Amino acid sequence: MHELSIAQHLVEIATEAARDAGARRVTRVGIRVGELSCVHREALEFCFDIVTKGTLLEGAELTIEEIPVEVYCPSCDRVSRLESIQRFRCARCGQATADIRRGRELELDSLEVDGGEESVGVTPDSLDDRPVQLPAESS
Amino acid sequence: MKPRILQVRTQILKKNDELARAMREAFVAAGVYVVNLVSSPGTGKTRLLQTTLRRLRSRGYDVAAIVGDLETDNDARRLAESGAPVRQIQTHGCCHLEADMVRDHLAGWDWEALDFLFVENIGNLVCPASWDLGESLRIALLSVTEGEDKPLKYPGLFNTADAAILTKLDLAEPCEFDRVAARANIDSVRPGMPVLETSAKTGEGVEEWIEFLCGRRDQFVRSLKKSAPSC
Ligand SMILES: [Zn+2]
Numbered sequence: 001m002h003e004l005s006i007a008q009h010l011v012e013i014a015t016e017a018a019r020d021a022g023a024r025r026v027t028r029v030g031i032r033v034g035e036l037s038c039v040h041r042e043a044l045e046f047c048f049d050i051v052t053k054g055t056l057l058e059g060a061e062l063t064i065e066e067i068p069v070e071v072y073c074p075s076c077d078r079v080s081r082l083e084s085i086q087r088f089r090c091a092r093c094g095q096a097t098a099d100i101r102r103g104r105e106l107e108l109d110s111l112e113v114d115g116g117e118e119s120v121g122v123t124p125d126s127l128d129d130r131p132v133q134l135p136a137e138s139s
Numbered sequence: 140m141k142p143r144i145l146q147v148r149t150q151i152l153k154k155n156d157e158l159a160r161a162m163r164e165a166f167v168a169a170g171v172y173v174v175n176l177v178s179s180p181g182t183g184k185t186r187l188l189q190t191t192l193r194r195l196r197s198r199g200y201d202v203a204a205i206v207g208d209l210e211t212d213n214d215a216r217r218l219a220e221s222g223a224p225v226r227q228i229q230t231h232g233c234c235h236l237e238a239d240m241v242r243d244h245l246a247g248w249d250w251e252a253l254d255f256l257f258v259e260n261i262g263n264l265v266c267p268a269s270w271d272l273g274e275s276l277r278i279a280l281l282s283v284t285e286g287e288d289k290p291l292k293y294p295g296l297f298n299t300a301d302a303a304i305l306t307k308l309d310l311a312e313p314c315e316f317d318r319v320a321a322r323a324n325i326d327s328v329r330p331g332m333p334v335l336e337t338s339a340k341t342g343e344g345v346e347e348w349i350e351f352l353c354g355r356r357d358q359f360v361r362s363l364k365k366s367a368p369s370c
Contacts, residue, residue, distance in 0.1 A: 002266035038268045038295035086291045096330035111145040
C-alpha cells in the first residue's frame with residue numbers, strides 16, 4: 001500500500017509549509033489527485049489519519065480534489081477529457097493519443113491553518129518567537 | 140477566528156522527484172543507461188533479467204542490477220548467477236522502490252563505469268507507477284498467464300511505461316492467450332507504445348529484446364554526444 005508513503009511525504013511537506021508560515025495548527029489539507037496517479041482515495045484517507053498523529057496536522061480534514069484525465073489531439077488541435085482511462089482517444093474524433101495534459105497530479109494544493117501572520121503584534125505566538133536568553137545552555 | 144488559507148501548490152512526492160532528477164542527471168553524465176522493470180509478481184521478471192544480463196555481458200557491456208524484494212534474497216542470488224554485480228533492496232513489506240533506496244544501494248559501487256543498470260522493482264502493478272527512480276527507460280512486463288485484460292485494469296502503470304514485454308510466450312498456447320487482444324489493450328491505454336514478446340525459457344524473442352535495449356542505449360549515447368559542449 002503506497003498510500004502510506006504518500007501520506008508520509010504529504011505530512012512532511014505540509015508541516016514544512018505550515019511551520020514556514022508560522023502556523024500553530026493545520027485544520028484542513030487540500031490535495032489534488034489525478035485519475036492516473038494510482039492513488040486509492042479511502043486508503044489515503046486512512047493512512048493520513050494515522051500518519052498525522054502527533055503532528056501539526058493532527059485532526060486535520062483531508063479534502064481530495066480528483067482531476068480527470070485530459071489528452072491533446074493533434075488532428076483537432078484540441079484538449080479533451082477522456083471518457084475512460086482504459087481508452088486513450090480524442091473525445092471528438094476518436095484518434096488515439098498518448099499526449100496527456102492533465103490527470104497525473106499528486107499535489108498539495110492548500111492548507112487551512114490557525115495562527116501565524118495575521119496575529120501580528122503582541123500575541124502568545126510572537127512572544128514565543130522572541131529569542132530567550134538561557135544561561136549557558138547549548139542545544 | 141477566521142482560518143488562514145495557505146496556497147502551497149507543491150508536488151507531494153517532491154523529495155522523491157527532486158532526488159530522481161538529480162540521479163538521472165548523474166546517470167546521464169556518466170553514460171549509464173538505467174532501466175526500471177515493473178510488473179505483477181510472477182511474470183518471470185527475474186528470469187528474463189538473468190538472461191538479459193548474461194547476453195549483454197557476452198556482447199561486452201558492463202551491466203549490473205539492483206533488485207527490490209519484499210523479504211528474501213532469492214532473486215538477487217539467481218541474478219548473480221549471470222556473473223553481473225547484483226545488489227538487493229529489502230523493502231520489508233514496502234510495495235515499491237523509491238529513489239533514495241536506489242541511491243543508498245549504489246554507495247561504494249563503481250556504478251559510473253556501467254553501461255546498463257537494471258532496477259527490478261517490487262512485483263506490483265499499482266504502487267511503482269508514482270515513483271521516479273531516475274531511470275531512462277521504464278518497462279512494464281505482462282506474462283501471458285495473467286490474461287489479456289491486465290493493461291485495462293492497470294492503466295496508470297502501463298501509462299508510465301516506455302515499452303511493454305509479453306513474457307512466458309511458451310505458455311501462450313496452453314493459456315489460450317490472445318496476443319492480438321493483449322496488444323490492442325496495451326495500445327488502448329498507451330497508444331503507440333512498443334510491445335515485445337519473449338520467452339526466457341525457449342529464448343524466443345530474447346534477441347529482439349536485447350537489440351531493442353542496445354538500440355535505445357545507442358540513441359541515449361548519441362544524444363549525450365550531441366548535447367556535450369564542443370571545445
Ligand atoms: Zn481529435
